Amino acid sequence: MADVCYSNFREWFPELVKVIDQAAFFAIDLEFLGLPSSARDDLVPTLFDESEQRYKKIVGSVRRYPPCQLGIAAFMERDDGASYEVESFAIPLFKRLPHKQVFSYSLSAVSFLANNNFDFNKFIVEGVTYSNARQTREMKAEILSGGIDYDIFEDGLEHRLQILKINFQRAAQNAIRLSHNTFHRSPSARSSTCGLQLPHPILIELVRSGEFIDTDTVDQTMHPPWDRPLSPLEKAVIEYVFTNDHRHLEFSVSHDGSLLYVAELPVLTLLHYSEEEWVAEKLDKLLLEVSGVSEIVRLMLARKVPIVGHNSFLDLVYLYECFVDDLPDSYDDWKAATRKEMPTVFDTKIIACLLKAQLSENGVTDHSLKTLGAFFESASCGQILPFSYPAISEGPCSQFVFGVGEHFHNAAFDARVTGSIFIKMLYLYAYTKSSGHGDFSRLWQLRKLIFACRNDFANRVPIPLIDYLHCYLPGADPHGHRPAPLRVRKRRRWPWMGMLNGRSERTVDAVVDWIVGRQKFTEHDMVPLRGELKREMGAFRVDVARSEEEEGVALVATNTPKTFARVARYLAAHTSIRPIDEKNCESVSWEELLMSSEELKRRRRVQRRRRKTTGDHNSICREEETEGEDRMGTIALLTAGITSSLFIVGTVIYWSKS
Structure with a gap:
């Protein structure tokens, strides 16, 4: 490795x-x-x-x-x-x-x-x-605009660059003065038009190394901006910034990052690059460091x-x-x-x-x-x-x-x-x-x-x-085979409700729901239910949420048939929560529960697919409304008799046991 x-x-x-x-x-x-x-x-x-x-x-x-x-x-x-x-x-x-x-x-x-x-x-x-590509594009635009603060690359980098610019100007002026004192050299036509001209290459110390350096080419009176080795990113920033400011000069940081070499661009380089291309190459090198991995x-x-x-x-x-x-x-x-x-x-x-x-x-x-x-x-x-x-x-x-x-x-x-x-x-x-x-x-x-x-x-x-x-990746994700969420509701806590079997309890619930509405689940109810199921189910994965489609209904999701069966049986015997199902969870096998769950899941999937492909929401809603009206009509006809009978029977049984 x-x-x-x-x-x-x-x-x-x-x-x-x-x-x-x-x-x-x-x-x-x-x-x-x-x-x-x-x-x-x-x-x-x-x-x-x-x-x-x-x-x-x-x-x-x-x-x-x-x-x-x-x-x-x-x-x-x-x-x-x-x-x-x-x-x-x-x-x-x-x-x-x-x-x-x-x-x-x-x-x-x-x-x-x-x-x-x-x-x-x-x-x-x-x-x-x-x-990523967007971040690199934005960085390039910010650099080209000239308004970038180089401290974003390294704390204090902008200040060090300013010191280095001062050191470069002093080193260049010293080299020019020494050259004039030694012999007179007429500047070339090109260097005259470009501004600063160097009679010979110069070296500028970036990091105080303590090693011997030729004092004829390095001005040791200048304070080096860095007290540690430069990072590759800092080297690239220096080369781009100075090349962009002085396009007729070549700037190169030594491999160990201790010295900055400055000289006029060689003639061979000018044959292959224009000044703009030379600057662009330095910018590409900087962006390469920005991109990294x-x-x-x-x-x-x-x-x-x-x-x-x-x-x-x-x-x-x-x-x-x-x-x-x-x-x-x-x-x-x-x-x-x-x-x-x-x-x-x-x-x-x-x-x-x-x-x-x-x-x-x-x-x-x-x-x-x-x-x-x-x-x-x-x-x-x-x-x-x-x-x-x-x-x-x-x-x-x-x-x-x-x-x-x-x-x-x-x-x-x-x-x-x-x-x-x-x-x-x-x-x-x-x-x-x-x-x-x-x-x-x-x-x-x-x-x-x-x-x-x-x-x-x-x-x-x-x-x-x-x-x-x-x-x-090439298309739609294939559906899984996980059980549909188990729909649960609150049990009514009337004293005589516990004496009813599952079918009778559902009948009473349907009548009372029609009259006064279903008991609602709040987020306050969800927290203890979620915690209780996770404690009871242990390693079995269970999630709980309120239904967005049905008022007063909570959904219990499981990821395997085994977990579904375990949760269904547990909730069937629960004192305050019960599953909403056509059959009693206590009297049927978990396989039957699972099959009814899968059938409900299949019907809902078909309905969603039909809505998506035909856009005909109304026909589906009318079917559901018709079924609902038939059921509620039947319940309405029986409401008065059933309610009064159950209330009387329940009251008599309760007082007789008291």
């Missing part, structure tokens, strides 16, 4: 470009300072979220919690797929630019990172900056090779916002934009779900990266297929290899594991799909493997805790 950071980023840049040009695919991973579940209440994901709602919550979280590390694993195919070479890069991310940006972090995320040996000091000191990501995406992740929905959203451009307002627009930048995306969790049967037979029921990584590195993995997987070795840039299971949640290691299991999963899926009849006498090329499998899982990314199978 290569450790790329702020101080060595420019040194690694050529090697990164070389690796990117050779890669057959990239595996990526990001670590963050917070997750949506840690955000404020309106950004916390729930089981009620539709795709659009979830996307907007993710966008809010991404803009609140920045990424802190990017892991890139570039896999290069060797010998037509017989082996692979991988280069892994760990890049700490710390946005140093600009506009007084404020970000947050969550305690749970920071604690998690600390427990996994994340170096926060390195994150701040050595984190590499980044900016974003330039690497853009080069990756320009290759249009597959991007591989694990449970990567959040990674893809971060990747777009931080390194590509501002996130679109709508979910569908984001999918279209992501498809344009990343035509082929694979997610190893999606593939693991398709291989669930084969993995379960070998004891793998958890599809986390750590579990899958451990399995595909184990000896039992090699027993699934009658042939060996291709060898995967580290490239020359990778300085060391992590021990198995020791450094998960280091983004580079996670990316490396993700790419490795991706290759092995492709073989397992292709072999399974061919029912063992495919020609695997020799290992396949990657493009052949992908061609055989891509229609089944390409461009599909899991979205946790949502009623869709996955995010499908």
